[in-house]
Amino acid sequence: MTGLLTISDLEAVFLTGGPDHACEWLATAREKAARDKDELRTLFPAAARACGRAPLPDGWRTDDAARVLLLASFPWPDLDLLLSLYTDGDADEKRAVLLALDHTGIDLDDRALPIVEDALRTNDTRLIAAALGRYAARHLSPPAYRHAVLKCVFCGIPLAAVSGLDERADAELARMLSDFAAERVAAGRAVPDEVWPILARFPVPWSL
Incomplete structure (x- = not known):
């Protein structure tokens, strides 16, 4: 159910479930990113070391939450940096970018579909589940959406993780x-x- 949390929900569980130093790190990281968007290339991978990987409700971890909250607070001028954070990231960083697609606050239309499709080609169940949030439910073609659902069934990913299934x-x-x-x-x-x-x-x- 990771993709169903709102940013307000996520902020609340991070502030209450994360350690104090994680909350302080996120506040500082937001300030740095607001001054210079290129700081994200350093801050995004640093989130795990700074905030840890402690479990939060609904399958989130503190590093997931910190990364998504950081991206969601940033006024994106274009998509290039967001996509590069996925392309250059490790599996945890890729997952956070996928989770953030529902929360960036900008109209991505179908421009982020390449990274969703990339995640769906993997056998990493955490990436597959993260890719199937509200963004994917809105933008995947009918054949791609059907094959994604079938892959979840093959891989043992609960269909509760798939957004839009009732409608699609x-x-x-x-x-x-x-x-x-x-x-x-x-x-x-x-x-x-x-x-x-x-x-x-x-x-x-x-x-x-």
Whole structure:
């Protein structure tokens, strides 16, 4: 459920769940970034060392929260720096950029789709889940969205992590999930419980 938190929610859990020095670091980092956006290239990777990786509610950690709050507070003049933070970052930094797509405060239209698509090509379940926030639900094409949902089922990622599923599930997705379920049953393997509600919404002749 990481992508469903609002910035106000995230700020509250960070201020109450993070150590005092983490809150002080974030305030200073925001000031530095406001003066010079290129400071983000140093501040963004430094968040883990400065704030730690302590768990917060809804699957967040203090380093996730610090990075997203830092990006969300910044008045972005363009997208280039945001995308470079993803491209040049490690897995945790990439995840934070993906989580921040819902919170940047600017109209990204479909310009950030390349990094969402990059994350969906990986086998890193944390990146895949982070990529499927509200931004992806709005901008992924129907085929790309369906394949992302199917990949979540294959990888054991809870579908609760996928934004927009109630609105974007359709008969074609049900067909794909029905084929998946049939293969699992034929192999004597369990079908994830989350598949059945979608099949029930869109009955197809070959569903189980």
